[in-house]
Amino acid sequence: MHNPLRSEADAFRWVVVIGLGAVSVIGLTLLTRPVFGVVWAALLIGFGVGVAYRSSRGSLPRSVELTKGGDGRRRLLVVANETVGGEALLEEIRNRGRGGDSEVMVVTPALAASRAAHWASDVDEAIELARQRMELSLIEIERLGLKAKGEIGDSDPNVAIEDALRVFPADEIVISTHPPDRSRWLEHEVVERARDEIDLPVTHVVVDLVAEGVTKN
Amino acid sequence: MESATVTLGGHAHEEEHHGPPEANQSSRIDRQTLGILLFIVSEVMLFGAFFASYFFLRVVVDPPSWPPHPYELPVAVAGVNTAILVSSSFTIHYALESIRRGNRQGLKLGLVLTWLLGATFLFIQVNEYVHIGFSARDLAFGSIFYGLTGLHGAHVFVGLMLLSFATIRAFRGHFGPAAKDHLGVEVPGIYWHFVDVMWIIVYTTVYIL
Numbered sequence: 479m480h481n482p483l484r485s486e487a488d489a490f491r492w493v494v495v496i497g498l499g500a501v502s503v504i505g506l507t508l509l510t511r512p513v514f515g516v517v518w519a520a521l522l523i524g525f526g527v528g529v530a531y532r533s534s535r536g537s538l539p540r541s542v543e544l545t546k547g548g549d550g551r552r553r554l555l556v557v558a559n560e561t562v563g564g565e566a567l568l569e570e571i572r573n574r575g576r577g578g579d580s581e582v583m584v585v586t587p588a589l590a591a592s593r594a595a596h597w598a599s600d601v602d603e604a605i606e607l608a609r610q611r612m613e614l615s616l617i618e619i620e621r622l623g624l625k626a627k628g629e630i631g632d633s634d635p636n637v638a639i640e641d642a643l644r645v646f647p648a649d650e651i652v653i654s655t656h657p658p659d660r661s662r663w664l665e666h667e668v669v670e671r672a673r674d675e676i677d678l679p680v681t682h683v684v685v686d687l688v689a690e691g692v693t694k695n
Numbered sequence: 696m697e698s699a700t701v702t703l704g705g706h707a708h709e710e711e712h713h714g715p716p717e718a719n720q721s722s723r724i725d726r727q728t729l730g731i732l733l734f735i736v737s738e739v740m741l742f743g744a745f746f747a748s749y750f751f752l753r754v755v756v757d758p759p760s761w762p763p764h765p766y767e768l769p770v771a772v773a774g775v776n777t778a779i780l781v782s783s784s785f786t787i788h789y790a791l792e793s794i795r796r797g798n799r800q801g802l803k804l805g806l807v808l809t810w811l812l813g814a815t816f817l818f819i820q821v822n823e824y825v826h827i828g829f830s831a832r833d834l835a836f837g838s839i840f841y842g843l844t845g846l847h848g849a850h851v852f853v854g855l856m857l858l859s860f861a862t863i864r865a866f867r868g869h870f871g872p873a874a875k876d877h878l879g880v881e882v883p884g885i886y887w888h889f890v891d892v893m894w895i896i897v898y899t900t901v902y903i904l
Binding site for chain 2: 481483484485486487489490492493494496497500503504507508512515516519
C-alpha cells in the first residue's frame, strides 16, 4: 500500500472531490429532507473510503536517486539479513572485489519478529540480531581483503537500499535471499522492485543456509 | 572493519559518532510533508471528538428541532463564507502550480489571494458570532456550535499565520520550482486544504443537516 495523500496536489484533489460531494448532500437536503441528506452523505463516505482504499493499493512507480562516486573506486552495496554470512554471498562478493580498489557496504534490514512487533515498533531485538550478523559478515568480508562498512537498514529492504544509496555511491547491488520456497523477500518481489526502481545492475544471490549448515541467530 | 553504523537502534560506534543517533531517513516522503500529514491525523482526531459530541447531542439527546427553538443559524451567509474558503483552496493550488512552473509572480498572487480569502472568511465568521443572537452558554446547542466553529476558526487563524510566513518568504524570493525548494508553501498548502475540508464538513453537518 502507499499513502494516497502525498502532496498538496493530492490534497487539492481531495478538497474538490469532498466539495462536490458536499454540494450534492446540501442540495439533496435543501430540496428534500435532512434524513435523505444524511443517507446520501453516509453512502458517499462509504464510497469515498472504498475509493481511497483502492487507490492506495500497490506501490507507486518510482526511481531511486543515486549518489555519484567519481573517485575510481568500485563500490558494491550488499543487502542481506539472515543470509548475510552465507558462503554463496561471500563468494559473490569475493568475485566482485577482484582486481581493483573496491569497497563494500553491507545493509542488513532489521526485521521484526512479527507484524504486531513491527507495528508496535518493537524492533530492538531485531536490530541487535541484525547488527550481530552484519558485524560478523564485515569481518568475513575484510578477510577477503576488501574495505567494508555496514549499516542496519529499514525493515523494508527496498527502502533500506534507497537509504543506503543516498550516502553510498554504489556501482552495483547484490541482494541475498533464502531459496524461493523460504524467502519472504522474494514473495514480496524485493529483487524485481529493486531492478525496476534503481538504475544500477542488481544481482540476486540465493543462500541456502540449511545446505551450508549455518546456524541461524 | 571500517565502520558499523546503526541508524535504527542507536548502536553507533563510540569512536565515530557522539551525541544522539542520527535520524532515520527511511521514508519515501520528505520529513516536512510527513510531519504535516501526521499533524493532520492528530487534528482529525481532535475534530472527531467535537463531532462525537455534536452527534451525541443530535442523535442521542434528540431535541425536537434543530437548531432548538428559537435559535436560527445564518445558513446563507455561512454558505457564502464556505464558497470563499473553498475558493482559497483553488488560489493556494494556483500558487503552488505557478512556482512548480517557475512563475514567481503567480506564486505571490496566489498566496496573497489565499491570505485575503482566509482573512475574509475569518472576518465574516467573527461578524456572524457578533450578530447570531446566542452565546456558548445557551444550551448544549450553543456550546457545540461555538466549540466546532470556534475550533475551526482557530485553525483558520493558524493557517493564516503559516500563509503569512510563506507570503513574506515568497516576496523575498525564497522559493524555487524544484520540489525541495518550495516545501515552505507546500506544507502550509496541505494544511490549508485540510482546514477547507474540515469547514465543508462542519458547514454541512452543523448548518445544513
